[in-house]
Amino acid sequence: MKPLRYVYAVWELTLQCNLGCVHCGSRAATARTEELNTEEALDLVRQMAECGVTEVTLIGGEAYLRPDWLTVARAIRDHGMNCTVTTGGYGISAATAAGMAEAGIQQVSISIDGTRETHDLLRGKPGSWDACFRSLANLRQAGIAISCNSQINRLSAPDLPLIYADILAAGCRAWQLALTVPMGRAADRPEILLQPSELLDLFPTLNELATWAYRDGLLFYPGNNIGYYGPYERHLRSMQGNGAIWEGCQAGMNTLGIEANGVIKGCPSLPTAAYTGGNIRETALREILSTAELSFNARQGTPAGAAHLWGFCGTCRYAQLCRGGCSWTAHVFFGQRGNNPYCHHRALVHQKQGLRERLTLETPASGEPFDHGKFAITLEPLDAPWSEFDPLHFTAERIQWSRSAASTSNLFPILN
Amino acid sequence: MTPKEPDSSESIPPLPRPLDDANEIRRLREEARRNLDAEERYPAAVDGGLPMGAGPPRGAEPPSRRGILKRILIVIFGLIAAGLAALFYGTRPGPGPGNVIYGGPPPQPAPDHGNPVYGGPVPPPPGPEDERKKRKPSPRKRVAPNAPLDHGQPRPPAAVYGGPAPRPQPPTPPETPQ
Numbered sequence: 281m282k283p284l285r286y287v288y289a290v291w292e293l294t295l296q297c298n299l300g301c302v303h304c305g306s307r308a309a310t311a312r313t314e315e316l317n318t319e320e321a322l323d324l325v326r327q328m329a330e331c332g333v334t335e336v337t338l339i340g341g342e343a344y345l346r347p348d349w350l351t352v353a354r355a356i357r358d359h360g361m362n363c364t365v366t367t368g369g370y371g372i373s374a375a376t377a378a379g380m381a382e383a384g385i386q387q388v389s390i391s392i393d394g395t396r397e398t399h400d401l402l403r404g405k406p407g408s409w410d411a412c413f414r415s416l417a418n419l420r421q422a423g424i425a426i427s428c429n430s431q432i433n434r435l436s437a438p439d440l441p442l443i444y445a446d447i448l449a450a451g452c453r454a455w456q457l458a459l460t461v462p463m464g465r466a467a468d469r470p471e472i473l474l475q476p477s478e479l480l481d482l483f484p485t486l487n488e489l490a491t492w493a494y495r496d497g498l499l500f501y502p503g504n505n506i507g508y509y510g511p512y513e514r515h516l517r518s519m520q521g522n523g524a525i526w527e528g529c530q531a532g533m534n535t536l537g538i539e540a541n542g543v544i545k546g547c548p549s550l551p552t553a554a555y556t557g558g559n560i561r562e563t564a565l566r567e568i569l570s571t572a573e574l575s576f577n578a579r580q581g582t583p584a585g586a587a588h589l590w591g592f593c594g595t596c597r598y599a600q601l602c603r604g605g606c607s608w609t610a611h612v613f614f615g616q617r618g619n620n621p622y623c624h625h626r627a628l629v630h631q632k633q634g635l636r637e638r639l640t641l642e643t644p645a646s647g648e649p650f651d652h653g654k655f656a657i658t659l660e661p662l663d664a665p666w667s668e669f670d671p672l673h674f675t676a677e678r679i680q681w682s683r684s685a686a687s688t689s690n691l692f693p694i695l696n
Numbered sequence: 697m698t699p700k701e702p703d704s705s706e707s708i709p710p711l712p713r714p715l716d717d718a719n720e721i722r723r724l725r726e727e728a729r730r731n732l733d734a735e736e737r738y739p740a741a742v743d744g745g746l747p748m749g750a751g752p753p754r755g756a757e758p759p760s761r762r763g764i765l766k767r768i769l770i771v772i773f774g775l776i777a778a779g780l781a782a783l784f785y786g787t788r789p790g791p792g793p794g795n796v797i798y799g800g801p802p803p804q805p806a807p808d809h810g811n812p813v814y815g816g817p818v819p820p821p822p823g824p825e826d827e828r829k830k831r832k833p834s835p836r837k838r839v840a841p842n843a844p845l846d847h848g849q850p851r852p853p854a855a856v857y858g859g860p861a862p863r864p865q866p867p868t869p870p871e872t873p874q
Contacts, residue, residue, distance in 0.1 A: 287711045332709025513732055522763075525728055527721065534712040569710045578713055581720035597731060601724040625735075 289333045289536040290366075290548035293321075293343040293352065295649065299368045300404030303431055303472065305463040305549060306649040308341040315540040318348045320561065322355050324538070327565040329359035333536065337364045339548065341540070344376065350383040357384030364388065366429065370408050372415035377422035387425040389456065390416055392447060394430075394439035395680075402435060416450045427454035427499070432506075433472045434672040436460075437482060441681050444489055448496055455493065457486070458503030459622055463551065463612040467645035467653045471672055476621045477636035477662070481676040483624045487512040494518065504529070505606035509598045510624030528585075528603040529617075531555075532574035546574045549608040552650040577603075591619035591657075592626050612652035613639065621657060636662045 297308035356363040369390035399409040428447040493500035517524040532546030542560040557571035579585035605620035643654035
């Protein structure tokens with residue numbers, strides 16, 4: 281039987297948001313000046329269905345702050361597509377949850393980035409952690425499948441086992457993890473980003489958590505910027521299919537990203553300036569799909585598909601299949617894709633050579649949604665002393681396997 | 697809003713986008729898997745992590761449904777084959793004295809050491825009993841009490857292994873970013 285290939289569209293319904301996350305890639309706060317109106321949004325729903333989209337995930341900002349959001353959700357379902365939501369989960373009441381279920385929303389993923397203290401700090405709002413779990417309970421009560429997603433950075437990484445325990449107890453079915461990368465507000469906080477060599481301590485932890493998840497029936501889903509081909513590759517992706525491995529960026533192949541003003545990209549995370557194929561107000565979706573900005577992955581498997589690789593990725597044994605890992609991650613570090621410093625295999629190769637890579641911000645981000653700065657990469661001895669001005673340095677010793685372990689709260693004032 | 701009727705040119709949805717060279721992707725995938733076979737290993741436990749009693753076998757993916765079915769069928773066919781073999785060979789006469797043509801002497805009866813009818817190991821040969829009686833019993837080795845648990849060592853949360861998650865500590869006022 282031919283496996284069904286899902287086609288996802290991730291749709292930023294509005295940029296308005298009720299949180300102020302310090303790592304928000306879109307710098308969400310207020311609505312964009314020219315967001316699609318209801319009629320335009322419903323027409324986009326129709327075009328997505330015609331173009332083969334099978335699932336639409338509504339995001340923001342905060343999707344539910346847009347008054348007509350359930351009308352859009354219902355239309356998605358009426359066109360035969362799945363409708364899911366990813367949210368910060370700040371204040372989804374029982375009544376809102378019931379309305380979401382009535383509109384046909386099938387699954388909601390709430391972002392949980394740590395224990396109460398860490399999460400509230402990263403999300404920029406005291407009480408947001410408690411609000412998330414109240415929202416999860418309300419959604420579950422309404423019969424909607426619940427899941428969580430977490431950002432991994434130097435503040436949240438030590439909390440991962442505790443997040444696992446909390447979301448499992450809350451009844452979550454799936455957990456998606458992604459590394460925080462320097463886009464939007466995260467680009468203003470390079471000190472909270474993991475350094476490539478810190479992946480050496482992170483990945484055994486992820487592997488352990490994947491084992492727990494497998495045992496407990498929780499779908500452990502490493503996001504597209506977690507990898508690649510290290511010793512845990514197949515184990516980490518085992519719930520994505522038997523023997524699943526990373527097969528390169530799929531932006532534009534079976535994924536779409538839509539910004540609230542009608543901008544269409546191959547992936548919701550990609551920087552706006554470099555990857556916009558067009559605006560749905562001016563061009564039909566089918567036509568936008570044929571642009572170079574949305575077709576750059578179409579040559580995978582051919583020499584042209586790997587021609588953009590440079591740096592370490594250009595020399596890697598997995599180059600042709602991997603194609604530089606997550607395009608978004610590579611681009612927001614260096615301003616172009618094709619050389620991805622967030623790679624476990626790469627960190628291991630350097631470790632064997634007694635080396636490690638260190639990233640330093642050279643050019644700050646401009647301050648626009650989906651913007652990024654530019655980083656320099658330094659190769660240095662593995663045992664070189666760590667800077668005393670880098671107190672958030674992540675090591676395995678900082679991982680909190682139980683709640684009694686020492687809190688890292690003393691490190692937080694650095695963000696103030 | 698009424699959905700627009702697609703014309704014939706628009707009948708095939710452009711997504712998911714077909715691969716330019718699916719065969720090459722397949723080849724690259726197999727090559728990567730071969731490389732991973734050499735590279736993958738199960739890790740030592742993370743500091744503080746418990747040994748894993750569940751999950752897929754080390755360094756391997758979990759069995760697929762097809763794999764499980766295959767193993768069940770192998771076991772069933774194996775049992776049937778064993779049953780048939782037992783029936784077939786069970787009806788044949790046992791090897792008689794004529795089998796000496798294969799060499800070797802006929803089986804000898806086991807030596808009788810005067811064992812009790814209950815069987816059991818052959819008792820030790822009678823030895824210098826007096827000497828053994830004279831020997832002082834070796835002092836019992838003193839067993840040290842269990843070392844105290846190192847509470848500084850981080851451990852995984854109990855909630856993960858069943859039961860409700862322990863509630864987090866009462867909230868402390870978080871530092872609000874300025």
